[in-house]
């Protein structure tokens with residue numbers, strides 16, 4: 001191995017945000033201070049003799065600006081397993097045979113205890129119980145899910161260490177960090193992972209110090225990625241490597257960007273970038289429809305508006321509109337400097353393009369009297385069609401592919417909403433003025 005003799009090793013301590021590549025199937029949902037020092041929770045001791053199978057349990061959730069402690073029947077039947085704790089090491093290397101690997105250890109199996117008050121303590125058991133609140137409405141109404149959806153594994157409080165190695169000018173550069181304050185779905189393993197809470201590099205706990213498992217929207221959002229993978233397998237199977245995922249949108253990530261400055265000057269933008277955006281938008285829509293409207297994202301930083309499908313603007317006030325400038329930035333291979341979400345919307349972040357698409361679809365659904373189930377079934381039909389068209393879309397240029405995909409969604413929803421042609425033209429030109437096939441009806 002010619003490289004090894006030359007190597008000198010630099011271990012850089014964790015810093016805010018670095019790029020992850022080749023993490024096939026990994027979808028990191030919420031990106032703010034996602035690396036730092038994890039806060040490890042105790043498992044918690046449960047007196048099983050007092051558990052009653054049919055009794056409701058009390059959990060703690062963050063219901064938009066304040067905490068609530070609702071009681072509900074803990075149901076684990078959507079999941080193949082629920083684990084607490086455990087660890088994963090995501091190893092990403094561009095050096096010959098070392099390539100990318102993941103090492104996992106499962107934690108402890110969670111078994112619901114009916115009648116227990118989980119809201120009294122911050123333990124891994126309580127975290128797992130709180131996370132189940134996201135799925136409360138699905139337990140009662142299974143027909144909100146597409147047919148044949150497989151079970152998924154739920155993992156709460158997993159210690160995830162990322163190790164990135166690059167060979168540069170004969171030197172091995174290595175960066176390690178723990179992932180915190182985030183959640184992701186991994187398609188290859190059909191698992192939803194809640195990371196531990198943690199302190200970022202500034203010693204702060206973000207998101208108003210609310211752990212992700214106490215925000216019902218987030219579990220629902222991750223579950224939607226599981227549905228998307230099931231309905232759009234052509235995209236999942238075709239995706240050999242995850243596009244660059246920034247784990248942080250703080251301004252102080254300059255030093256970590258410096259680390260990779262000359263490694264790759266360009267973004268790789270391809271059809272899967274568009275599907276990633278759509279996947280995120282679908283996940284926000286699904287989460288909005290299956291959680292109670294009272295438990296949104298209020299008080300959770302920029303997400304309060306940026307990821308609320310009902311909001312026509314991002315947190316900084318920019319309107320959610322796909323005009324040509326936004327599309328150009330999204331599809332550009334030139335990296336834009338990342339900015340703070342409080343000041344500017346970053347249109348190279350697929351979540352934000354997804355947020356515009358989600359707001360468009362949501363607004364169109366609002367023109368109908370459809371029930372939740374009908375809305376979700378409409379979206380499922382659209383995703384199945386998209387799956388069939390996947391390889392045809394792959395031959396198109398990206399601008400046309402984005403237009404076709406959004407247009408297909410609008411048409412599918414309009415089959416149920418049934419707008420007058422002129423109203424549809426007005427709607428499209430308002431939400432997606434860059435959609436060329438509608439230029440003619442703007443006059």
Ligand SMILES: [Zn+2]
Nearest residue numbers: 028029280283
């Ligand atoms: Zn997501």
